[in-house]
Amino acid sequence: MGIKINKDLCTGCQSCLSVCNYGGITIINNVAAITDECTLCGACVEACPVGAIEIEMEEIATEGVDVSQYRGVWIIGEHYNNKIQNVVYQMVGKGRELADKLQVNLTVVLLGSKLEEELKELSQYGVDEIIYVKSPILKDYCTELYVNILTDLINKHKPEIVLIGATPIGRDFAPRISKRLNTGLTADCTGLDIDTKTRNLLLQTRPTWGGRIMATIRTPHSRPQMSTVRPGMFKIPEKIEKQPQIKKIEMDINEKDIITKIVKIIKKEKKQINLEDAEIIVAGGRGVGSKENWKIIEELAKKLNAEVAGSRVAVELGWIDQDRQVGQTGKSVAPKLYIACGISGAIQHRVGIQCSDIIVAINKDPNAAIFEMAHYGIVGDLHKVVPALIEELKRLKSEEELKK
Amino acid sequence: MKVFVCIKQVPGVAEVKIDVTTGKLIREGVPSIINPVDKHAIELALQIKEEQGAEVIALSMGPPQAEEALREALAMGVDKAYLLTDKEFAGADTLATSYTLALAIRKILQESEKNEKYLVICGLQAIDGDTAQVGPELAEELNIPQITYVQKIEFKGDKIIAESALRQDEVMVMETRLPALITVLKEINIPRFPTLIGIVDAYEKKEVVYLDTRQLNADKRKIGLTGSQTQVWKIFVPQQKGEHIKLSGSVKEMVKQLCQYLKEDKIL
Numbered sequence: 001m002g003i004k005i006n007k008d009l010c011t012g013c014q015s016c017l018s019v020c021n022y023g024g025i026t027i028i029n030n031v032a033a034i035t036d037e038c039t040l041c042g043a044c045v046e047a048c049p050v051g052a053i054e055i056e057m058e059e060i061a062t063e064g065v066d067v068s069q070y071r072g073v074w075i076i077g078e079h080y081n082n083k084i085q086n087v088v089y090q091m092v093g094k095g096r097e098l099a100d101k102l103q104v105n106l107t108v109v110l111l112g113s114k115l116e117e118e119l120k121e122l123s124q125y126g127v128d129e130i131i132y133v134k135s136p137i138l139k140d141y142c143t144e145l146y147v148n149i150l151t152d153l154i155n156k157h158k159p160e161i162v163l164i165g166a167t168p169i170g171r172d173f174a175p176r177i178s179k180r181l182n183t184g185l186t187a188d189c190t191g192l193d194i195d196t197k198t199r200n201l202l203l204q205t206r207p208t209w210g211g212r213i214m215a216t217i218r219t220p221h222s223r224p225q226m227s228t229v230r231p232g233m234f235k236i237p238e239k240i241e242k243q244p245q246i247k248k249i250e251m252d253i254n255e256k257d258i259i260t261k262i263v264k265i266i267k268k269e270k271k272q273i274n275l276e277d278a279e280i281i282v283a284g285g286r287g288v289g290s291k292e293n294w295k296i297i298e299e300l301a302k303k304l305n306a307e308v309a310g311s312r313v314a315v316e317l318g319w320i321d322q323d324r325q326v327g328q329t330g331k332s333v334a335p336k337l338y339i340a341c342g343i344s345g346a347i348q349h350r351v352g353i354q355c356s357d358i359i360v361a362i363n364k365d366p367n368a369a370i371f372e373m374a375h376y377g378i379v380g381d382l383h384k385v386v387p388a389l390i391e392e393l394k395r396l397k398s399e400e401e402l403k404k
Numbered sequence: 405m406k407v408f409v410c411i412k413q414v415p416g417v418a419e420v421k422i423d424v425t426t427g428k429l430i431r432e433g434v435p436s437i438i439n440p441v442d443k444h445a446i447e448l449a450l451q452i453k454e455e456q457g458a459e460v461i462a463l464s465m466g467p468p469q470a471e472e473a474l475r476e477a478l479a480m481g482v483d484k485a486y487l488l489t490d491k492e493f494a495g496a497d498t499l500a501t502s503y504t505l506a507l508a509i510r511k512i513l514q515e516s517e518k519n520e521k522y523l524v525i526c527g528l529q530a531i532d533g534d535t536a537q538v539g540p541e542l543a544e545e546l547n548i549p550q551i552t553y554v555q556k557i558e559f560k561g562d563k564i565i566a567e568s569a570l571r572q573d574e575v576m577v578m579e580t581r582l583p584a585l586i587t588v589l590k591e592i593n594i595p596r597f598p599t600l601i602g603i604v605d606a607y608e609k610k611e612v613v614y615l616d617t618r619q620l621n622a623d624k625r626k627i628g629l630t631g632s633q634t635q636v637w638k639i640f641v642p643q644q645k646g647e648h649i650k651l652s653g654s655v656k657e658m659v660k661q662l663c664q665y666l667k668e669d670k671i672l
Contacts, residue, residue, distance in 0.1 A: 039495060040629050143549070143550060168569065169570050174537075175539075175541045176540045176543065183633055184635075187536065188534060213640070216640075219633055219634055268575065375647070375648060378651050385655055393663065
């Protein structure tokens with residue numbers, strides 16, 4: 001097993017060198033050679049223009065997993081204060097698409113205590129079945145209970161795909177389930193599709209290397225194929241008329257059997273909408289210049305009824321709170337409109353905004369990287385452009401009011 | 405008590421730049437570093453040792469060059485370091501990695517006194533893979549409880565009380581008993597720098613123990629690429645979608661144009 005280089009085909013072009021993140025490949029006598037650092041990630045295989053690099057895989061012995069027994073797409077629904085999270089609805093949209101391609105049912109599984117009202121809402125989005133596990137103790141999240149209950153349900157019903165929101169909670173329990181079931185789990189997916197050409201495998205695309213590279217990952221030999229799905233990536237579908245079958249399972253759980261307990265929950269003061277759910281975001285970066293100047297960013301946001309965000313620099317300089325940071329080390333956002341003011345657009349920032357529908361960049365440096373991805377770019381001093389934009393918005397608004 | 409810290413050596417990705425014309429990574433001159441949040445995990449282990457006494461053991465799985473990362477951990481004050489390295493470990497996904505790490509932890513525990521309690525600390529996630537899966541999978545493999553996204557921790561006898569950021573607007577205070585595994589956030593502490601004596605000791609007095617497939621008595625079906633259930637099928641550089649319009653004219657004109665476009669896009 002390993003990477004094999006066909007010396008007759010290799011032209012020594014070095015294309016493989018630049019894609020290798022580990023120093024795992026080198027050129028010796030004009031021919032590529034694999035070093036000890038190789039992690040078998042396969043990046044060079046894709047990069048080779050002449051097909052000289054091959055990854056050899058031993059056929060993995062699949063012990064007793066008959067993949068044909070598994071059927072159906074499942075979504076595990078996270079809720080908070082008896083409210084089902086947006087990411088669940090987003091996954092329902094995508095899950096419906098996957099289930100239709102596979103011609104199977106779409107099921108949402110919920111563990112909770114008082115979700116009856118929420119089930120009515122969820123029932124309107126084209127789900128075939130809802131499994132609702134009910135117990136007073138499931139009011140709050142608990143790793144052990146989620147892992148035990150969900151593993152049992154999966155073993156019993158054998159879904160072929162299980163999607164979980166890539167929220168902290170989803171990322172807390174999903175890995176334990178995948179380990180217990182000895183099946184593959186792909187983290188933080190931003191794209192999902194079915195490879196109908198082959199064996200109907202789930203194609204799970206995710207950013208890696210802080211978004212510099214996208215990787216599509218498959219789970220060929222074990223089931224279910226599990227993914228956590230990044231919030232904000234998929235659109236919430238339209239409501240349709242279709243009544244799902246609801247299976248309610250009442251469970252009697254003894255609190256004493258739980259090892260890890262919640263001692264208390266401390267509320268943080270919450271003033272704003274989560275950035276991930278925002279429709280419009282106005283963000284500022286180094287170019288804003290000072291905390292005093294930051295006010296115009298806030299003013300523009302107010303005018304647009306938008307949320308305010310910042311680049312890492314803006315957070316480090318104390319102009320805005322850490323939880324408002326957008327980018328690789330902050331939040332990934334997917335608003336309809338993202339206005340970047342004085343943000344140069346380091347790759348870490350661009351990764352976090354790549355799912356925005358429309359990106360507007362205002363920057364005085366015409367070579368700023370942000371312009372590469374901006375749909376509308378304004379080269380200019382934000383201290384002049386932003387106030388002018390606020391004025392224009394005011395003017396448009398009064399114009400509209402006159403029309404009425 | 406033993407405190408295990410699992411660390412990963414990664415390329416200093418924050419310093420990796422992209423060649424704008426080819427869209428490829430420029431790797432030259434990029435140093436390998438300890439995954440940033442793993443340093444906070446090491447710091448926490450050292451603080452636990454100082455406050456209540458513990459043996460701190462650093463573990464890493466990787467190529468032989470990952471020894472550097474373990475030497476740095478030793479220089480910070482870690483007592484012992486183990487490098488899990490073998491060609492057969494290459495290509496491991498998180499399932500295979502957590503299996504291999506668990507073997508090492510069990511081996512070390514078996515060789516020490518019976519029923520010694522222990523804590524495993526991992527950084528939340530690595531900057532190259534960003535999966536955050538190895539920690540919870542390792543806890544499952546060891547069959548011990550976990551608390552992830554930890555930003556503060558306190559000991560009460562055999563119990564730990566941890567503040568977790570599992571929810572965006574809340575701090576969840578959770579309690580569990582040892583042995584347990586936690587994954588930590590950067591907010592938990594500020595990692596110390598190695599002292600000069602620490603660096604000298606790391607190279608002269610302390611050793612990095614190598615463990616391979618044979619020494620770990622690993623099941624070959626569960627390690628490396630063979631033990632991985634996920635397969636990388638395709639790797640590509642993300643493409644930008646949509647057209648890019650640079651506006652021109654005076655500030656007033658540009659702003660007017662922008663609002664016009666946004667109206668057409670049905671955003672305003």
